[in-house]
Amino acid sequence: MRPLSPRPLSAAPGRPRRGRRDPSPSLWRFRLERLMRRASVRFALRRLAPPALLLALGAWLWGQEAAWVAAREGLQDLRRALAERPEFAVSRLELEGGSAELRARVARRLDLRLPASSLDLDLAALRAEVETVPGVLSASAAITPAGALRVALTERAPVALWRFEGQLLLVDAEGVAIGPVARRADRPDLPLIAGPGANRAVPEALALARRAARLADRVRGLVRVGDRRWDLVLTGPAAAEYARARAQGAVVEQDSPDMRVMLPETGAEDALARVLALDAAEDLLSRDLLAVDMRDPSRPTLRLTGRALTQLLRLRAIKEGEDA
Amino acid sequence: MKSAAFAAQRHMREHLRSALRRGLVGVLDVGTAKTACFILRVDPARLAAAGAEDGRLGGFGAMRVVGAGVTQSRGVRLGEIVDMEEAGRAIRTALQTAEKMAGVRVDQVIGVLPGARPVSFGASADVDVESGEVTEADVARALAACPEPPLEEGREILHALPVNFTVDGQSFLNDPRGMNGRRLSVDMHVLSVASGPLRNLARCVRRCDLELAGVVCAPYAAGLSSLVEDEQELGAACVDMGAGVTSVSIFLRKQLIYADAARVGGAHVTRDVSEAFSIPFQQAERIKTLHGGAVATSMDDRELIAAPRLGAAEDERRISRSALIGVIRPRLEEILEEVRASLDRAGFEALPSRRVVLTGGGSQVPGLEEVARRILGQRVRAGRPLRIGGLPQSASGPAFSAIVGLAAYAVRPQDEFWDFEAPSALDGATRLRRAVRWFRDNW
Known part of the structure; x- marks a missing residue:
């Protein structure tokens, strides 16, 4: 009879020791395999357990501050390593x-x-x-x-010079300042504009300057007035004389040597064309004028210089005297 | 006969029915030499469609073997389990192999009980039919009126088969229910076995986490698979020559009328060979199956067989085949004499057709039929079990006649005494259902 006490596994009878493996499953293994043959158990283990485990792991990691930090650093390291290639x-x-x-x-x-x-x-x-x-x-x-x-x-192509706050700026067609210019004489090819809001109406100024190309040697620039309209500033016919007087240090009892062509808000070009036509016909701009006021197109007005006015009054008095 | 004693049998029937409803049932044969387990897939629709006239062929058509596992038995001697643990391991091995092959899990297993010294009794009783038409209750009463067979201590009833019903003198009825008559008499075949091996088998199966759905005596199962329909009808004996037990069953009018078992078999032949030539047991088994025979011719004197002597494996000894047959044949004759004695006790001589079918692993000895004809009469043939669909070739020889017959029984169980019993006491489920209904009606 075999001993009643539990026997060591190696000495179990019916288990040949010479390397021949016992084909029979142990009781627990047998039970486990039969459990695994249950459809519900198999379904739970194969379909439900892996996602459940992953979810649990994910939820646990979510709550871990260190995991977040590590993940962020890892990502940054990865990005850096990649960027340094x-x-x-x-x-x-x-x-x-x-x-x-x-x-x-x-x-x-x-x-x-x-x-x-x-x-x-x-x-x-x-x-x-x-x-x-x-x-x-x-x-x-x-x-x-x-x-x-x-x-x-x-x-940006510079199309004009803009006198703004005491300095000369190059501006392009959109009125954007490009850069400063030291002297007007550096860019004699560009028209000069000035006045408040001048840079916002550069195209109109350019058109006017083109119209006035015939007077190019007399044009000093265009001045924006009240951010509404343009004045074309020309050197006056007496400018040379004036300059000479200034140079000799004499106090010249005279208005500004410049002549202004005051253009209207709308139809400035037409108005300038009329002025030019008048100039062509009657040498208007060679006269001793202070301003040609075209602001009201129906009533063009000439403003005379003080000298011209006294001359005019004198001539008119002579004429009245003759008449009288 | 007392009906209360069969609660266990009724319980097993319940298991079998539920297994058949699920369509999966395992059959298990714990024999002396091999432990075999088949897993059957049963098609309930085809089973129901196969009529009673199809007999067992209908049952065979509705099932299919999806898993088969065979392993060497251990812990079994003379058809009886002597080491529960070793037998359990063999069962587990066979079942696991079968389950692996089938890819399913079976919970209900029907087992075959070899050996266990079966003893047959006849019993008969007659009762008045109450309503003029035979009802199930009448059948149950008639069966219950059968006298209790004289059971010795330590024996219990394994089968109680109603083999014949008679209504008003009209005999040989298979199913008297619904017939008109005044007097119903029943002949019953009661088979008792030693309760020790039966309980050991049940315990062993339960230790493997299986539900035992029935136990069938080995000779009965072997007869179901090896005898053809007409042999069962006309009267024939099936001799199942196992390794440890040679069992005999006699069928008449498709009913088992007698079963017996002799505690001698093929393992004894091997032991004789081993002892006579001093060969190791395993070698003797091999020599027996490869070269064994029952009838020697002059050719056999010249045929020499290598037979290493016990304890000296490199020995070049040779024995002649006729010497081997000279050892085998006396033992075969002894077995057949035992069978002959058993058949004589049963009155086999009186049957109209005295066919004997030899089956079982031990019946594969060449020339056995010739020897058997001298002892058992001229009408001897070697039988093989019927084919079941899906059964591997290796598991369809005569050695598997008992388990194949068990499969046939599992899908088409014979109505036994306890199947006719109208439930007298309320079982648990009914009682619960009534309580629930009472609550629903009153609250």
């Missing part, structure tokens, strides 16, 4: 278009620390930044495969 390196700045001075200004404004990673460069913001530089009409930024940041510039 040579494929993404941008090593130089290529500026295209525009004048050398403008390019220098743009480069100064951008102030890039190169080499940088293309992932860290925000091209849209860069472009917006470049477009705030005075003198840049538009810009496009791109990264070339060779690893350069290429910024193509379109320079």
Whole structure:
């Protein structure tokens, strides 16, 4: 008879020791396998348990501050490692278009620390930044495969000089200031505008200046009055004399040597055309006038200089005397 | 006969019915040499559609073996379990193999009980039919009126088969229900077995977390699968030569009328060979199955078989086949003499057709039929169990006749004494249902 006490597994009878494995399952293994054959158990283990485990793990991690920090740092490290790859390196700045001075200004404004990673460069913001530089009409930024940041510039074309707050500025057709100019004489080709709101009506001023091209040697500039209308300022016929008098230090009892053509708010060009026609016919602008007032087109008015007025009054008195 | 004693049987029937409703039932044969387990998938619709006239063929058509597991038995001697633990391991191995093959889990298992010294009794009784038409209650009363067979201590009834009903002198009725008559008499075949092996088997099955859905005596099951329909009808004996037990069953008019078992079988033949030539037991088994025979010819003197001597594996000894047959044959004759004695006790000589069908693993010895004809009469044939769909070739030989017959029984269980019993006491479920109804009516 075999011993009644529990026997060690290795010594169990019916279990040949010479390497032959017992094919029969142990009771617990048998029970487990039969449990696994239950459809409900199988369904629970295969379909329900994995998502449930994942959810539980996720919920646990959600509550862990350290997990958040680690995840964020991990992501940043990953991004940094990626950004530092040579494929993404941008090593130089290529500026295209525009004048050398403008390019220098743009480069100064951008102030890039190169080499940088293309992932860290925000091209849209860069472009917006470049477009705030005075003198840049538009810009496009791109990264070339060779690893350069290429910024193509379109320079604003200066069309006029604007005297503003004591300095001379170049403005383009939209009235945007491009840059300062030291002297009027530096850009004699551009018309000069002045007055409040002058830069907001540059196209009209240009049109007027073109009309007045015949008088180019006499045009001093255009003055915006009351942000409404233009005055065309010409040098007066006596300007040379006046200048000579000033140079000799004499106190000249005289009005301004300039002649103003006061143009109306609307139809300024037509009014200027009329003035020019009058000038062509009757040499109007060679007369000793202070202003040609065309503000009311139905009533053009001439303002005479003081000298002319006294001459006129004298002549009129002579004529009355003759008549009398 | 007292009906109260069969609560366990009724309980097992309930399990079997629920298993058939689910369509999955396991059949289990814990034999002396091998433990086999089949898993049957039963189609309830086809089972119901197969009429009574189809007999067991209808049952065979409705089932299919989806899993089969066979392993070497351990802890079983002479058809009786002697080591619960080892037998349980064998059952687990076979069941697990079958379940793995089937990919399903079975909970209800019907088992076959080999050996256990079956003893048959005849009993008959007659009662008045109350309403002029035989009802189930009349059948139950008639069965209950049968005298109790003399049971010795430690024995219990395994089968109580109503084999014949007679209504007003008209006999050989299979089902008297609904017939008109005044007097109903019943002949019953009661089979008792030793309760020890039966309980051990039940315990062993339960220890494997299985529900036992019925126990069928091995000779009965072997007869169900090995005898053809007409042999069962005309009267035939089925001899199931197992490893530890040779059992005999006699069928007449498709009913089992006698079962017996002799506690001698193929394992004894192997033991004789082993002892006679001093060969290890496993080698003896191999030599027996490969070279064994029952009738020697002059050819066999010249045929030499390598037979290593016990304890000396490299020994080059050879024995002649005729010497082997000379050892095997006396034991076979002894077994057949036992069978003959058993048949004589049953009065087999008086049957009209005295066919004997040899089946079981031990019946595969070449020339056995010739020997059996001298002892059991001329009408001997070797039988194989019927084919079931899905059964592997390796599990369809004569050695599997008992388990195949068990499968046939499982899907088409014979109505037994306890199936006719009208429930006298309320069972738990009914009582609960009534309580619920009372509550619903009154509250």
